Amino acid sequence: MNRKEFFKTSLFGAAAVAAAPSLLASCCNAEKKPDTGAVLNISFQTGKALGESYAEKMDYCESLGVTGFEPGGWDLVNDFDAISKAIEGRNLKISAICAGFEGFILADDPVQKEAFDTSMRRIVEAAGAIGSTGVIMVPAFSRQEPCKPNNQETYDYLCNELHELGEFAVKCGTTVILEPLNRRECFYLRLVPAAAAICRDAKSEGVKCMGDFWHMQEETSDYAALISARDYLQHIHIASRANRCNPGEDGDVDNYVEGFRALKEMGYDKYISLECGSIGDPAVTTPAAVELIRNQWEQA
């Protein structure tokens, strides 16, 4: 079996297996589902879109019916004019902005905290100006030191700091989006329900959260995790579930139906953005991933 046949076969298998839990899990599946306003908007990060220039990358997105483009925060600030010009007049919008800031919000070192405040606000301003849904942030990567201690005082501090940042984002016409990561990358924030609780406690319309189907290996339930964030869910990252490649490249485990069911029930209309590599030929696996996402969304 050559590589192309392998992917065709495994994708077909994944789609067939994916249908089963959807049929079992909900008593409503045989019924007509209510129209919640949910829309499937697929987005690519800069590196996922094939092509050299922004124009080529965006052509590629459009060729696959992908309607969102997720640049890094650093690129957004530095290439603001180029990105703005390239996206003009397309059936494509900037989805979220992926991090790109310096320092971190829970830094115990004032220099690192100041670096975060300054660089994050610059990215938030650019995100607002280009019409992005929000800027993704992590409170503290596990490798970032010195970090404030993990206690109630730091939690309250984080909520206060996020409140200020969220209000700034609202003024800029955008949001900040907390991303839980797996334990190796960010012990501090691993679960979508924990991020949702922070959003609630930050008391700002500008503080949102997201789920990443790769990092959601931390969750006991895709469905429950996303439902818990119903009022705050602003973005989704997706990848294959064993090796963080294109959805479908890991075969049957690449099942997003329960998570998509949550998104459809809550009327999610933001983006599902591919943040992943590929072990195969991206020219094959990337369009196949888009197809798999569309199929599983339909089944959910």
Added chain:
Amino acid sequence: MNRKEFFKTSLFGAAAVAAAPSLLASCCNAEKKPDTGAVLNISFQTGKALGESYAEKMDYCESLGVTGFEPGGWDLVNDFDAISKAIEGRNLKISAICAGFEGFILADDPVQKEAFDTSMRRIVEAAGAIGSTGVIMVPAFSRQEPCKPNNQETYDYLCNELHELGEFAVKCGTTVILEPLNRRECFYLRLVPAAAAICRDAKSEGVKCMGDFWHMQEETSDYAALISARDYLQHIHIASRANRCNPGEDGDVDNYVEGFRALKEMGYDKYISLECGSIGDPAVTTPAAVELIRNQWEQA
């Protein structure tokens, strides 16, 4: 309006309001629901059951159709024969055992850790012998010091320690049940989904978790929180949602329908146990609480 009329009115109001979210939230509610095997088993803690002796308290439970009795761990060990004799031949079983151990599992002081290990295992043995569903535990109350630092190393340590304890509990014919509390009482473990993730990571059938509707003020969604614990949910505590009194004493906020909907969907057949005081006359508010729970279970 006298006190009795007040409770009658507020309970009626609560029931009416409670019906609305149930009708709105699920597309299935108008349909016949599948039989998941869910059963409503109400339980009283020792202090909730009116009466002086265990026999009187158990008579009181039976008079209200309450089928579970939740003693404290200390009482269980000390009054084992009296409790065993009193419950014999009744339509009543021991539900969970409420804590009662000394020290704590995350103690950094070996003396406190040893006190936990010894006292907890004694309670687990008694719990198994009397047929209890499990012994409730908190990894570390916020006031307990010195506590291991809140990081990945401690998380792994906790999972290993719980694995050993869970396997011991299985041998005794029971379980240990992690209870998330609110941030004032236990910053370390506040969310049911976080407790469920620990249960998964502890890799023992003897490690379970629970939700307490009072502490679940920490959750963004009762429904999602409980669904996340589907595979591990072993007990429920219930109280009024503003002042931790009998359900119904806080009026319309005492709505458990979304949580009960999760329990019914997952086929929950363990106990829902009242852990609360009363600002009213318990002889009135306790039977009213039982009635409210039955009504809301029916609506869910």
